[in-house]
Amino acid sequence: MKPLNRPSQTDYQAVIRSPPETVDDAHDFLSGVWDQRPDVSSAERMAVETILSELVTNVIQNNPHREIFCDVRVQVTPTQLIIETSDTGDEAPAPQPDADMPEHHAEHGRGLPLIYLLADEVDHRWQESRNLWRVTRARAVPPPQ
Amino acid sequence: MSYPIDELDPDVGVIRVDGRLNMVTAGQLKDTVIEAVAAGRQRLVIDLTKATFMDSSGLGALIGALKTARAAGGDLRIAGANEQVLMVLQLSNMDRILRPYETPESAFAD
Numbered sequence: 001m002k003p004l005n006r007p008s009q010t011d012y013q014a015v016i017r018s019p020p021e022t023v024d025d026a027h028d029f030l031s032g033v034w035d036q037r038p039d040v041s042s043a044e045r046m047a048v049e050t051i052l053s054e055l056v057t058n059v060i061q062n063n064p065h066r067e068i069f070c071d072v073r074v075q076v077t078p079t080q081l082i083i084e085t086s087d088t089g090d091e092a093p094a095p096q097p098d099a100d101m102p103e104h105h106a107e108h109g110r111g112l113p114l115i116y117l118l119a120d121e122v123d124h125r126w127q128e129s130r131n132l133w134r135v136t137r138a139r140a141v142p143p144p145q
Numbered sequence: 146m147s148y149p150i151d152e153l154d155p156d157v158g159v160i161r162v163d164g165r166l167n168m169v170t171a172g173q174l175k176d177t178v179i180e181a182v183a184a185g186r187q188r189l190v191i192d193l194t195k196a197t198f199m200d201s202s203g204l205g206a207l208i209g210a211l212k213t214a215r216a217a218g219g220d221l222r223i224a225g226a227n228e229q230v231l232m233v234l235q236l237s238n239m240d241r242i243l244r245p246y247e248t249p250e251s252a253f254a255d
Contacts, residue, residue, distance in 0.1 A: 022169050024165065024169055027165060027198065042228070046228065049198060049229070050229070050233065053167055057201075061168065101238060104208075104242050107209045108205055109201075110204060110205070111200070111202075114233065117236045118236070
């Protein structure tokens with residue numbers, strides 16, 4: 001995994017190349033982000049890690065037998081957590097915002113519904129032969145002093 | 146590679162998952178359960194005490210493992226899930242199918 005730049009205080013980026021890298025590299029990237037951002041709560045970390053894991057897993061699973069590059073970006077602002085990916089894989093199917101969870105016995109198909117449940121906004125575009133995902137989650141507003 | 150299996154009592158095997166349960170390790174869990182069922186273990190507990198994270202791939206592996214155990218006439222339960230694992234189970238409504246128990250010892254106490 002290659003860091004794209006020197007991280008700023010709000011903007012963290014990396015590139016995942018798979019194979020050989022896996023979704024574990026996305027988790028390791030996030031661990032580095034949390035080390036620098038102790039202000040991000042446990043609940044926020046759980047949501048961001050789950051969203052990012054689902055996004056990167058989809059990229060890898062949708063492109064078997066080929067190498068993909070997936071740029072990963074996490075922005076931490078006082079009001080929002082923004083997760084973005086940009087990948088070189090095939091065009092992903094258009095997401096269905098109102099898709100239900102699959103039936104209980106299904107072993108697949110819960111990734112995107114989970115993302116929608118954890119996010120406030122989900123946007124997918126196919127642009128210049130890349131899938132661009134932008135997922136936003138509002139941060140809890142601290143109570144007034 | 147398989148996860149280690151301990152014997153809780155002669156009827157109950159405990160599969161101890163360590164680290165992340167995601168697309169990298171989902172197959173490992175399913176294979177471990179298939180091997181355990183083939184070896185005659187009908188009641189299995191997936192001990193998630195040391196599992197740090199689970200996504201939908203990991204959840205899919207748990208569902209596959211449950212199906213494997215039930216197809217053989219047995220059952221499979223989960224224990225020791227952390228907050229993130231519980232969140233995924235609840236959001237997906239799978240906590241009703243894979244009811245989380247606090248400890249492996251309590252999973253088949255009923």
